[in-house]
Amino acid sequence: MSWRREWRRARAIAWKDLRTERRSKAGFSSVTVLAVTILVLFGFALGPDASVGRDAAPGVIWLAVLFAGVLAFNRCYQIELDGGSLEQLILYPGTRRAIFAGKLLANFVFVALMLLVVVFAGIVLFQVRIPSSWPALVGILAAGTIGLVTLGTFYAAMASRSRAREVLLPLLLFPMLVPVLLAAMEATKALLGGNVMGDAGAWTRLLVAFDVIFLVATFLAFEFVIEV
Amino acid sequence: MTAIGTNDLAIDAENVARRFETTWVLRGVDLRLSAGEVVGLLGANGTGKSTLLRIVATLLRPHAGSVRVFGHDVVRASGDVRSLVGYLAHAPGVYGDLTARENLAFAASMLDRDHAEVDATLERVGLLDVADQTVRVFSSGMQRRLAIGRLLLIRPRLLLLDEPYSNLDTEGVALVNSVIAERVDAGAAALAVVHELAPAASVLDRTLTLADGRLGVTERVDEKTVISLVANDR
Numbered sequence: 348m349s350w351r352r353e354w355r356r357a358r359a360i361a362w363k364d365l366r367t368e369r370r371s372k373a374g375f376s377s378v379t380v381l382a383v384t385i386l387v388l389f390g391f392a393l394g395p396d397a398s399v400g401r402d403a404a405p406g407v408i409w410l411a412v413l414f415a416g417v418l419a420f421n422r423c424y425q426i427e428l429d430g431g432s433l434e435q436l437i438l439y440p441g442t443r444r445a446i447f448a449g450k451l452l453a454n455f456v457f458v459a460l461m462l463l464v465v466v467f468a469g470i471v472l473f474q475v476r477i478p479s480s481w482p483a484l485v486g487i488l489a490a491g492t493i494g495l496v497t498l499g500t501f502y503a504a505m506a507s508r509s510r511a512r513e514v515l516l517p518l519l520l521f522p523m524l525v526p527v528l529l530a531a532m533e534a535t536k537a538l539l540g541g542n543v544m545g546d547a548g549a550w551t552r553l554l555v556a557f558d559v560i561f562l563v564a565t566f567l568a569f570e571f572v573i574e575v
Numbered sequence: 576m577t578a579i580g581t582n583d584l585a586i587d588a589e590n591v592a593r594r595f596e597t598t599w600v601l602r603g604v605d606l607r608l609s610a611g612e613v614v615g616l617l618g619a620n621g622t623g624k625s626t627l628l629r630i631v632a633t634l635l636r637p638h639a640g641s642v643r644v645f646g647h648d649v650v651r652a653s654g655d656v657r658s659l660v661g662y663l664a665h666a667p668g669v670y671g672d673l674t675a676r677e678n679l680a681f682a683a684s685m686l687d688r689d690h691a692e693v694d695a696t697l698e699r700v701g702l703l704d705v706a707d708q709t710v711r712v713f714s715s716g717m718q719r720r721l722a723i724g725r726l727l728l729i730r731p732r733l734l735l736l737d738e739p740y741s742n743l744d745t746e747g748v749a750l751v752n753s754v755i756a757e758r759v760d761a762g763a764a765a766l767a768v769v770h771e772l773a774p775a776a777s778v779l780d781r782t783l784t785l786a787d788g789r790l791g792v793t794e795r796v797d798e799k800t801v802i803s804l805v806a807n808d809r
């Protein structure tokens with residue numbers, strides 16, 4: 348079956364990227380430390396009032412993950428550019444979608460692990476109470492990560508051919524991420540505020556809708572982005 | 576006389592032109608390469624040899640003209656072309672943080688090959704003893720050998736080799752020639768960018784020279800040429 352072959356290729360790319368990240372060591376730890384540092388800096392900016400910190404925590408956590416995540420997205424194509432591997436990757440048989448799926452999978456694992464650390468740090472720093480409906484929180488975090496990683500992986504591929512990719516990626520990515528970030532922040536805020544059935548549900552549905560739209564659109568468009 | 580069918584031609588390039596910004600690197604290249612033929616592409620630096628190779632490999636689009644690989648257009652049917660070509664670039668294109676074995680295992684997964692082939696390939700390219708070392712510590716010659724190992728896994732019908740002998744020792748040169756000979760025996764063709772004829776002389780059928788963006792003189796590489804080149808090399 349063709350899709351099985353594509354899935355095997357996607358898994359191989361994800362495995363290769365994650366193994367490279369693990370071996371290089373600096374990647375995950377430096378990006379995660381950056382995210383926690385951003386969190387702490389926001390903490391200073393918000394001041395000593397615990398209730399202000401608690402209200403701002405969902406937004407601050409997502410922004411910290413976004414800023415640090417940009418570095419991760421750039422790195423996932425840098426691995427290919429360093430030794431001239433991108434051309435070989437393009438030349439392997441099969442659809443370009445397998446490349447996107449593999450990069451997406453690796454970035455999802457990377458950002459999800461970083462998000463875990465950042466959420467834990469955010470809970471401690473801003474004295475956030477973990478809600479009883481924490482599985483729903485996990486779902487929102489996962490849905491937000493999917494949206495963030497989908498657009499991040501796509502635009503990083505687009506920027507990877509440019510010499511100014513470090514600047515170009517945030518310029519392309521940040522405006523496109525507004526709906527995903529807004530929905531993720533509001534859903535997280537509503538959930539932490541105890542409004543599970545009302546606002547949290549509506550924002551989560553919106554977040555999932557954006558995820559689906561962006562996933563479909565980026566999978567369809569990736570062929571043209573990576574093509575020569 | 577029997578005419579060669581379009582599909583029998585490994586490369587059928589007509590009037591290929593390509594520019595970078597305002598500079599035309601290729602200005603109308605015509606090239607026909609039959610299956611089973613090995614051609615050396617000569618020319619000074621910057622004459623477009625690598626550009627021509629990258630166009631045939633579907634990594635660059637021509638701005639004019641057409642290129643077909645075994646009858647498949649490199650622009651309209653790039654997917655079909657990619658399943659036929661094996662491209663050895665100037666950069667080895669291997670992953671420094673992976674081991675040699677992991678690099679080839681990755682290639683095997685991408686090519687749908689049996690992973691049992693990986694160790695046999697490593698042995699063939701002389702890297703089995705260092706298979707579990709990360710490639711970052713390899714010399715350029717060893718990285719080149721690993722890239723040749725990937726070519727072996729691809730088993731292409733058209734070999735596109737960009738300076739395949741660079742950074743290689745005598746054994747490495749023999750390895751490249753044996754890979755070319757093996758693929759040609761299987762009905763493949765090869766187009767190799769070379770700066771010196773001597774290492775490639777034993778496998779080349781003819782040479783072409785690129786100058787001013789066009790293909791110039793075609794020379795047959797016969798037994799006499801090989802003998803004189805080998806003598807000069809000594």
